[in-house]
Amino acid sequence: MQLQISHRTEYTYSEPVVYILQKVRLHPLTSPLQTVLKWDVDITGGRLETQYRDHYGNHVDLVSVDPGARSLSIEASGTVQTQPSIGVLGNERTCAPLWLFRQPTLQTMPGPATQALSKMIDTGAGQLDSLHDLSTAILEAVPYELGETHAHTSAEAALTGGRGVCQDHAHIFVAAARFAGVPARYVSGYLMMDDTIDQDATHAWAEAHVDGLGWVGFDVSNGISPDERYVRIAAGRDSREASPIEGLRLGTADETLIVSLQVQQ
DSSP: OEEEEEEEEEEEESSOOSEEEEEEOOOOOOBTTEEEEEEEEEEESEEEEEEEEOTTSOEEEEEEEOTTOSEEEEEEEEEEEEOOOSSEEEOOOOSSOGGGGGSOOSTTOOOHHHHHHHTTOOOSTTHHHHHHHHHHHHHHHSOBOTTSOOTTOOHHHHHHHTOBOHHHHHHHHHHHHHHTTOOEEEEEEEEOOSSOSEESSOEEEEEEEETTTEEEEEBGGGTBOOOTTEEEEEEESSTTTTOSEEEEEESSOOEEEEEEEEEEO
C-alpha cells in the first residue's frame, strides 16, 4: 500500500525566544515493513543543526530556533510503500541491547495492577498468543477515552484509572511485558484511518521481542497487530524516547502548539 503523509507542527511564542533546541524524530526508515520512497522535513523559523541515528536506530534531526523568532514550523511529508504484514518486524541491529528493553522507566514502572496483569504472559511456547491476550485484556481494562490522561501519565496510573489513549495502552503493554521478562518497546508512527484523512496526532503502539520471530507489534487501542496501514517513525523505551518532537527551551515565553496531519492512500 502506498501512503501519502503530510504532518505539520507549528509552534508560536508569546515573545521572542532566547534559545530552543528540538530533537525531531519525524523521518521514517526503510525496513522489512516499509519502503520510504520520498521524504522531506522542511523547517521555517529555525535551522537544521545536524542529523544522526540514535542508539535505538531512529533518525533524528536536531533543529534550533532562530534567536528572536516568535514561531517555528516543522513540516514532514512524503510517500511510504508499506507491506502486508501481521506486525512482524523481525530482528534488527541497533546499538541498544535487548536487556535494555527489559528495564523500566518512570512512565513504565510496574505497580501492583501492572504486575498482576503481567501474570497472564507465557514466556514459553505460548508467548505470542499470551501477548495477544494481554493486548485484549488491556483494552478491556482501559477503554479508549480522550481527556482522562496526559503526556506524563504512567502506565500504572492509566491502568488504575481505567481510561486512556494509545500512549497509555502502549505504556501498559510495555510495562507488563517487561515485568514478565519480555523485552518490549514503545513505537510512534502514522496510521491511515478508515473514516478520516485529517488527524489530530500521530499514533502509538508497542512491540515485544518474541522468541523465534523478533520484534512483533501490538496496537492495543485497535485490537490488532500493525498492518500495511501503519508507518513506523521511532521506537524507544517509552513515549518520551520515541516522541516525534521533544525539546529544550530557555526563556519565559508561553508556547502554543498546532498540529495538522493527513494520512491517505
